[in-house]
Amino acid sequence: MHLAKSNAISLVGLTGTVVEVEADISSNLPGFVLVGLPDASLSEATARVRAAIVNSGLNLSQRKITVNLSPAAVPKFGSSFDLAIAVSVLAANKPFAKSRLAECVHIGELALDGSVKPVNGVLPAVMAARSAGFSTVIVPAANFAEAKLVNSIEVLPVNNLRQVVNIHGYDCAVDVVTLPDVEKTPPAQSSEKDIADIYGQDSAVESLVIAAAGGHHLLMIGSPGVGKTMMAERFASLLPNLSLEQSVETTAVHSIAKNRGLIGSGLIVRPPFEAPHHTASAVSLIGGGTSIPNPGLVSLAHNGVLFLDEAPEFQQPALEVLRQALETGEVAISRAAGTARFPARFQLLLAANPCPCGNALNPKVSCICSAVSRQRYINKLSGPLLDRVDIRLQIQSINATQALLARQETGRQTTEQARLRVIRARSLAAERLSGTGYSLNAQIPASLLHKRFAASREATRLLDIALKRGSISMRGYDRCLRLAQTICDLDAGERVDESHIARAVTMRGSERLAGAAA
Template identity: 40%
Template structure:
């Protein structure tokens, strides 16, 4: 008897329906066709053991399974459950009346229990678009899929429960999504700007970066607080919208980074890879492409500590994603695209010994060593970083001061207000959410400059030898500073502050 059952596969962050056709004929062979990988081929052993544990078995006949479309490679163990159900239905051990209503995914253990699988959210979204009534999954993945509204999601612990559901011998309740997770803003009491003594100029630069989605690099000697400040930046970022949360969760779902029984990722990602990371791990890839650290930081922060210690080849692959805010990974037969809308936050020492331009300690580096150290970071990459800020060690009097600084919640309120202005400004431009994403036409439209502003910019361009890209960055920063001040007009004072955030363009840095 020939039956059809439906599963799903993920390609990039999108999904594809896989039609599994099972036919049982006279003979004695188990055959799977349709470009299955080794994990899919090995499912026979898992299915056979799981069925025997519940008193059933694979029929001793010729079992032919086709996974369509046949020219698309099928990977992973998530097809175990639909294959097992299809075999039972084809052998008349299970009614097939409901098989075309649900998409089924899950990995089988030898005892028949179900294990979590990757990519559940994009598959559930696709299943709803395709008109399926619902999806049957391991219980660990159910909360993740339940994010999809008006769609039945059933989570099961064991193969027996799935069979009972399909036989309609017992009523099961679909998993519902808790809407409160979107209204609760995560608050980590261990990280707050109020605990940071001094560094007012750096905290101001971080506020500007958070308000406009700008990239930022901090330059300072060891112990000046660069990493401490960077780890507190997420506490002043605005909460994620439902669209941002869905897109971020899809990427983490594909990468298998979502914890069991969790649903949406509602806090902005903060990824901090070690400087020994490879370029493939950073941008994504592999024989079967997976998202890298850049995509895992989508709608959040990618923090690169000790930037010059990263291999130059690794840093150079950042240039295109920072500009296009997406990554395309191509292979001979296909290509996948991952979004990469990130804030790049980097930190570095000013020189190998760490004390160049230090107020009290002397730099021990030989002549030319500072410039050699800074040259590890290419000019084109620095051009894509809007804010260069110098971090000066805090004086002892400020460290011992018992009074708290401004709390993250207060700064976040100002950032949210500035982002609201930008959301309204760019509501007619899909994919543009903040000032850092403005294109040249939008820059001309929303950032008009008077004669005084233009004159000040010309002086800065000539004085520091800035590139055209740096010119645009300064204007975008000025627009963000004006938004924080709730001012529609860009004035020279905003231009002047933006110019101050180009420390590496100034005299005194290795020149």
Template identity: 45%
Template sequence: MAVARTRSVALVGVTGRTVEVEADVGNGLAGIHLIGLPDTALSEARDRVRSAVVNSTYPWPDARIIVSLFPASLPKRGSQFDLAIAVAILGAAGVVPAERVAEPFFLGELGLDGRIRPVRGVLPSVLGAAKHGDAMVIVPSANSAEAALVPDVKVVPVATLRQLVEWLRNGDETPEPQVEEGAEPPSTTTDPAVDLADVVGQPVARRALEVCAAGGHNLWMLGPPGTGKTMLAERLPTLLPDLELDHALEVTAIHSVAGVLPPSAPMMNRPPFVSPHHTATAAAIIGGGSTIVRPGAVSLAHRGVLFMDEAPEFPRHVLDALRQPLESGRVTVSRSAGSVTFPARFMLVLAANPCPCAQAEDQGGTCKCSPTVRRRYLGRLSGPLLDRVDMKVTVARASRRELMADRQFAESSATVAERVLVARERAAKRLAGTPWRTNAEIPSSVLHSDFRPSPKAMKPMTSCLDSGTLTARGLDRAVRVSWTLADLADKECPQEEETTAALHFWLGVTS
């Protein structure tokens, strides 16, 4: 009887957990048995592994094979364990030295001909392996660029099972990566095709967009179609600075788990922009799945922008599901197999028409909707949700004269992005030594203890708070916006001018 051990990684959300793979080749009725809570895809690994080994011209043990995945209480899902299972069996059968396969981590799906196919979630898996220190990870060649993003980990790319076995047999030289024909070289640069200068006639909305980008705030735009709401939202990412390294790794890991990471850009260094259709389900927005829990739109928009166009058309329960991630910056999906937590720190941008017919009353509009219909339509955006939106802007149709006059004042994304970067640097300097980097992330307790403006500056807000116009949560939101306005104005602390402007933005008053 011979036993060989190796290691792989199981994903729980975006967290990698080490799995020890043991193979026992001994006496008994020939066959292979998998134990350790495998799912259907993993149970089918028996046939894939056997065909891959035989077609790679290695002998298949004519014996009873037991493969154990430890810890046995952790559900194992997916096909990324194929390579570890095959190597453990070959080690137990004496085809490769058992001592050489004990320490590395093996990730990859096997084809029937022995090719090693790419798998999703390689980056968080390698991050999980890196917790052990001085780790060596064997990955498919197609995933090598993604795996190489993790520092202090030796990544060994392999294309076929035979290439891997010969390397394990013969020496320590890393096998040469094999590039498939027609494969594009990795790229981490992006060239935005849109620019804020394309939007004219909406100076208040453009200013609101700049404030949102500088502080990480949420925005609601209300107005008839054709006024530029979608154009403005699509140009918000062009105002944001590049992601810092730790944030870029977070975003890349989420997109890798979701299987939407572009193969030509293994590192996502730009804030993502996610715009789901209004027919999306709650599971598509929040995350979910019957067997494997996948991140939803709120997690795919982590450190970026979640844009919900025609927001009242979304089901109300879907919109209300946004309230928890907007407050906590993460979302927990609970299923019968357990709970999974995904990060979800995003900027929410809502766009809505004033009524179902979407016809403006001003400038010759023909809206026939009654006040009751309008109220019911916009009532789909609940008060608790709008209470969590920092800024509200009404976008009206502009006349031809206004469009022509405003064109000379429309600034490019690069110009506004410079001011946003300076404001963010001021906020980061003020928040140095804390886990927060933008004004929108400051919790309420710290906001009113360490970053509360002077009583004179707070007077407009406290008056609205006393009259009931402003809620306690709205007060927090408005104070955070006032700090962002002060950063843009190069002031040390918000003055009455900034708090008044922030209050108007929260109330939706444009004048």
């Protein structure tokens, strides 16, 4: 009997399942078949594996080879099974001397000349191998930096098939494994822009800091050229580095995504910043793909920032999927083969002109839009979406004199100083919320809000009056409370007071401007 087994990992979304690759060599007519639900790119593995084995100078059996991937019900995509298939085929033909096959997982695509090519999703695949109890994983050398982020499992990099079989005690001459030059992760924030470059918009900048400290979603409304994009670009730099757990999650998502070029680089430690164009489709935001589910921009922004410039110009379906992602914190992509889930907890930044012509807030140029078209424009950001946006900021343009004066000012707050304040405020919030499963003020559900945020009666008087008069909804009331708590945390205040509430009410902005919200 000529039979051998090796192991590979099937990835659907971030979930990895161990797949047993079993090769059988029988005395039937020569042939090479692959069974067990392979997709098209996997079916081509037989051609790649055959050529790779022959061109590596290894011995391919001239009889009938059958390779079975099991469990059959687990969907299998892509080319990362090549290595495991080649190894089991070779071992079935001639058993390896000191076999480590049973405790080893193989990940990698084979080129026709026998070299091992990098694949997507190595980080989540290695994590799955470790949780399944394997002691060793063999990965393409180009994916080594990513794979070795996972502790407590031996990671062996390889350049070609001969090195792989050599690890298993197959007697053949091999060259030394060469690793790619890993670019060092750039020191945090080195390439990030500084908020000190924003002139004459101190209160808007402070709102950005508050949004960063509390994790509040934010909408900026202002005429073109007022600096909305400039502010958004600097927003991510105000956020602290990701925690180790967040880093691993975010890196895993980026590892699966096609064309993200993670290969060679290490852990993502800074919050990602994604800024899709307003023509972006719902699929590009949420993710998709015909066979292999690929994460979309909402997942690539996981633990970071998603910025929609000219938000009302986005197509309605795109805004709708965004709302769903905000609600659940994850997206599920269903395909015939199975459902992939990707995390999608991001901070949303929206920018909008005040009206279609953009001049409604401009004191010098008059707006040419009708009231109806203005309302229709802002209504495109649907109520349910805006409902989740705590800060609605109106940004006024500054005139030349103001700009000149602002430039001469010294001692403007830098990103680094602001980030320190954000970190301190966040740790106060995390301390207060310990044991609740939340860490940011913006995340607190209404039920917990009133228990955890003990604002005094006098402090909330302003809100109580507004609520009674009907000028604020219950949801709006809660949003103000969350914001006031963040402002209080930034001030290192003991307890939310009237001034915090008053500032929160201002920052929340007018509900009328924000269309049908609240």
